[in-house]
Amino acid sequence: MQAAPTRPTAQLPEPSADAQAHSDRVREAIVARITAANGWIPLADYIQAALYAHGLGYYVAGARKFGEDGDFVTAPEISPLFGAALAVQVAQVLRTTGGDVIELGAGSGALAADLLGALVQRDCLPDRYLILEPGAELRERQRAGLAQRVPDALARVRWIDALPPSWRGVVIANEVLDAVPPHVVVRRDGRWLERGVTLKEGMLTLADRPLHDAALMALAGAAFPPDIDYASEMNPAAAALVKSLALACVAGVMLLLDYGFVAGEYYHPQRSQGTLMTHYRHRALADPLLWPGLADITSHVDFSAIAHAGVEGGMRVAGFASQAHVLVDCGILDRLAAVGDPASPAYIRAVSAVQKLLSPAEMGELFKVLALARRVDAPLVGFATGDRSHRL
Numbered sequence: 001m002q003a004a005p006t007r008p009t010a011q012l013p014e015p016s017a018d019a020q021a022h023s024d025r026v027r028e029a030i031v032a033r034i035t036a037a038n039g040w041i042p043l044a045d046y047i048q049a050a051l052y053a054h055g056l057g058y059y060v061a062g063a064r065k066f067g068e069d070g071d072f073v074t075a076p077e078i079s080p081l082f083g084a085a086l087a088v089q090v091a092q093v094l095r096t097t098g099g100d101v102i103e104l105g106a107g108s109g110a111l112a113a114d115l116l117g118a119l120v121q122r123d124c125l126p127d128r129y130l131i132l133e134p135g136a137e138l139r140e141r142q143r144a145g146l147a148q149r150v151p152d153a154l155a156r157v158r159w160i161d162a163l164p165p166s167w168r169g170v171v172i173a174n175e176v177l178d179a180v181p182p183h184v185v186v187r188r189d190g191r192w193l194e195r196g197v198t199l200k201e202g203m204l205t206l207a208d209r210p211l212h213d214a215a216l217m218a219l220a221g222a223a224f225p226p227d228i229d230y231a232s233e234m235n236p237a238a239a240a241l242v243k244s245l246a247l248a249c250v251a252g253v254m255l256l257l258d259y260g261f262v263a264g265e266y267y268h269p270q271r272s273q274g275t276l277m278t279h280y281r282h283r284a285l286a287d288p289l290l291w292p293g294l295a296d297i298t299s300h301v302d303f304s305a306i307a308h309a310g311v312e313g314g315m316r317v318a319g320f321a322s323q324a325h326v327l328v329d330c331g332i333l334d335r336l337a338a339v340g341d342p343a344s345p346a347y348i349r350a351v352s353a354v355q356k357l358l359s360p361a362e363m364g365e366l367f368k369v370l371a372l373a374r375r376v377d378a379p380l381v382g383f384a385t386g387d388r389s390h391r392l
């Protein structure tokens, strides 16, 4: 077999020989797709394969992903106070609706463990805690973590393979919508193009082709600022996921947490190259073709489009606020104060973690929480002071 062509990766930590061999296998599967598609696939298909191809993709194979020795750190990995605070919002809804908690993309299982632990303390356990996780390896990690951390609640946890046909209770998804593969649409000299991946001398290479998908063109035409050359993501798959969940909701609240903007900020003239990013060993890189299978590929969330999808599915926007506002409204600072002696190392660690979650310079402002509701009429506790739904 020919050695796989490499990309310039100066100053990045080199993958191990095993990891490189894995990435070569992912790359070969992608090359086969490109060849079968006559030499070009949309970036959305490339990302789908790089992240989720059966047995190979970043989220379904064994890459470390989360935490200090992975590629990125998410809020539940930073502090258990994140889940403990969100449990206040989840409990408020469950006391009205009863039913289940459904978590999409539960990652290492940290949020599930923290939520269940806090719901036990509040005597407000859901009937079931359902986890929809595409990654088989992640499911195993979640099961092991939950067995260790919340053994008494484990009997209520189930892993599901598809969206439930109907649900009552709470759906929660932290940093899931950013992991749904987007299309990248380009407008250059007034022509509509779609960014995709082709092969040039055996190397995966980005290439723009004329855009034929009328629905995608209509979406981009409505979103992009007028006149200028522009490239950005459109994510109909993320919107379709939220709309399906909304249609299936009998009574409940969907809590969608992620980094992103309202449409007016997302498709700002100055953001003319979009938000697509690759995360590899705590570095944010622009090249989505870097070591497929070993790196996360994400884009920011257009919360206006997601809210619109929820409303189309019959839910109402019950709140939209920064992560900092929601966590403070849910009492994270009281929980921090309860950690103990302010001079203790545990307290000092907790302060630093909460600072990361709340600081506008870190996660507090870029990360937002969107709440969609059906048959839950009371104002949601997490949006008491910071609601900016009117900006969606």
Ligand SMILES: C[S@@+](CC[C@H](N)C(=O)[O-])C[C@H]1O[C@@H](n2cnc3c(N)ncnc32)[C@H](O)[C@@H]1O
Pocket (backbone or CB within 6 Å): 059, 066, 074, 075, 076, 077, 104, 105, 106, 107, 108, 111, 132, 133, 134, 135, 138, 173, 174, 175, 176, 179, 180, 241
């Ligand atoms: C960035 S990770 C976030 C993990 C976790 N929620 C956290 O906060 O640490 C993205 C997760 O979303 C999952 N995911 C992606 N698409 C999904 C979908 N359509 N339904 C459910 N989970 C999905 C991935 O498998 C992965 O577990």
